[in-house]
Every structure is written in structure tokens, then in C-alpha cells.
Amino acid sequence: MSELTSVLLTGAIVLAVVLHLAWLARASRNRAKAAFAADEAAIRAVIADAIDASDGTAGVDTWAGSWNGERAQVRTIVDTLATRKLPTRWLSVSITEPVAVPGIFDMMMRPGSPTTFSNFDHLEHTLPKTAAFPDDAVLRTNRKGVVFPQDVIAAHAGIFAEGRAKELLITPKGVRIVWLLAQADRARYGVFRQAAFGDARLDPALLEELLAAASSLRQAINQRERQAA
Template sequence: MSEVTSALLVGAIVLALTLHLAWLARRSRNRALAALAVDEARIRTIIADAADISDGTAGVVTWEGSWNGQRVQLRTIVDTLATRKLPARWLSVSITEKVAVPATFDMMMRPGSPTTFSNFDHLQHTLPKAPGFPLEAVLRTDRRGTRFPQGIIADHLEPFSEGRAKELLITPNGVRIVWLLAEAERARYGVFRQAAFGEAQIDPALIERLLTSLSALRDAINKSERQAA
């Protein structure tokens, strides 16, 4: 084979590989856009005015809207921190309305490693747990000596009975639950280091369930504060 022929063959192989990689990248983008459209359609069955307000952060998509007269926010987060055995896709559900608490209350389940969705690791003060909290839960706050209505909070922890709810955050500006949607497919991640989550999609019934739980918790805390006053 002549040098010219060899060069042409190598060039053809490089061109074919480049075109194939471009096709794979285009197919991946199209799949991501299709999945995003499905997520948004499902969210809007519960939050009709949901608007995508994402800021371009990789792996994070954020929607805001209203539900039962309250401002709410939904966010999906792909967590690929090296400290995790497998990448995870989280769903963060928040009601962004005032809550009658004096500081931040953060309950994290099994806080063994840092997360990309929470400031839990930066809260310096650990709270003792009242009866009714899960054994795996750790409670923290940003203000030493702050008292929270732990009895009321413990009565609204039903979503944490299944092992998929990760965090409950209560601040003066709102309440939030973070839920594990899916972990990456082990085989694909192990071989290709790709965080693929299969057919895991946002369930409208889950959104409504978590919003209902958060709304009941917020109402109970605010009602208790009004009665105490």
C-alpha cells in the first residue's frame, strides 16, 4: 500500500469517527431536550404556570410557579460528586412562602458525604432530636441555642418513611424536601462513566404529595406561632 493510499485511509477513518461522535453528541442533546419537555409537561399537570428559570448550571433544571395560592419551586439536580458510589438524580420541591421559625432547621438523612444540593455541611450547630424523628436523621441549624417546634415537625415526616426522602429544610423563607429520583445505571457508569438514569421520570403524583406535606407542615408551624403569640 502506498503512502498516499495509507494517508487517505487514515483520513477516511478519522473523518468517519468524527462524524460518528458528532452524531452521538447530537442524539444525546436531542434525547436530553425530549426528556426535559416530558418533565415540564408532567410538572405542569400540577403547577400549571410552571416556568423554566434555569441559570445554565450543568445538571440543574429549575421551575417556578404557583400551587394552591403559594409560590413553589421545583428543581432536578444530577449529583456526580466523586464521593458517591453512583451519580444520583434528585428532585427538590419547595414552597417559598414565609415560615414562623427564627433560623434555619435542616434535617438530613444519613449525611455520610457532601451533596451538591444543600448547605447542610456548612451548618455548625447540631440539634438534639425529639421523639418521632428517624434514627438516621441528623438535625442542624445556623444559630446556636435556637428552639424549633420539633413536635410539630415530627408529625409531618411521613415522606421520610420510604427511604427516598433525603432532606427537610425549614427556613424563615420557605420549606423544602429533597427526594431521590434515581441512581445512575451501574453498568454504563462503570464502563463509560456516563450518568444515565434509564426511564426515571418525574411523577406528578409525587410532586403533589410532597407539596401537600410541605404545605401542611408550614401551616402547622405558622398556626402554632400565632396561638403562642
């Protein structure tokens, strides 16, 4: 093979690789756009006035609107922390209305590693819990000595028996439930280091269920406070 032929062949191979990488990047962008549009459609099926409230944080998409007369927020979060075996996609659903609690109440299921969606690891005080809570739940707060209506909270935390609910956060500003949507495809992540979640999409029925759970818990806590007053 002549030197010129060798150079031309090498150039052709390099060009083919560059074009293939460009095609992969374009295909990835198209898949991301389609997935975002599908998520947005599912959210607007439940929260008709939802708007894109994302702040540009990589891997985090946020929508805000109103549900049954209450302010609501839906967020999807791709967690790629190195401490996890596989990247994980979380769904965070919140009712952002006042709650009659004296501080932060954070229930995390099976806490074992840091998360990108929660400040649970930064809360200094662990709460004793009643037997009504799941065995794998750990309760924390930001204020030592505060008392929360654990009987009311536990009575409205049945959704955590399903195994995919990860966190229940209650603050004076609202109630949030975090749910495991999907884990990345093991083979694709192992070979290409890509956090691909296949056909995992938001289900309007799931959104409705989580919003209803957060709303009913908030209302029950506020009702208990009014009765106590």
C-alpha cells in the same frame, strides 16, 4: 499496501470516528431536550403556571409558579461529586412562603458526604432530636440555642419513612423537601463516564405528594406560632 492506500484508509477511519462522535453528541442533545420537555409537562400538570427559572447552572433545572395559592419551586439536580460512587439525580420541591421559625432547621437523612443541593455541611450546630424522628436523621441549625417545634415537624415528616426522601429544610422563607429520583446506570457510567438515568421521569403524583407535605408542615408550624402568641 501502498503508502497512499494507507493514508486514505487512516483518513477514512478518522472521518468515521468523527462522524460517530458527532452522531452521539447530537443524540445526547436530543435525549436531553426530550427529557426536559417531559419534566416540564409533568410539572405543569401540577403547577399550571410554572415557568423555567433555570439560571444556567450545569445539571440544574428550575421551575417556579404557584400551587394551591402558594408560591412553589421545583428543581432537578444532577449530583456528580467525585465522592459519590454513582451520579445521582435529585428532586427538590419547595413552598416558598413565610414560616414562623427562628432560624434554619435542616434534617438530613444518612449524611455521609457533601451534596450539591444543600448547605447542611456548613451548619455549625447539631440539634438534639426527639424519638419521633427517624433514627438515620441528623438535625442541624445555623443558630445555637434556638428551639423548633420538633413535635409538629416530626408529625408531618412521615414521607421520610419511604427511604427516598433525603432532606427537609425549613427556613423563615419556606419549606423544602429533597427526594432521590434516580442513580446513574452503573455500566454506562463505568465505561463512558456518562450520567445516564434511563427512563427516570418526574411523576405528577409524586410532585403533588411532596408539595402537599411541604405545605401542610408550613401551615402547622404557623398555626402553632399563632396559638402560642
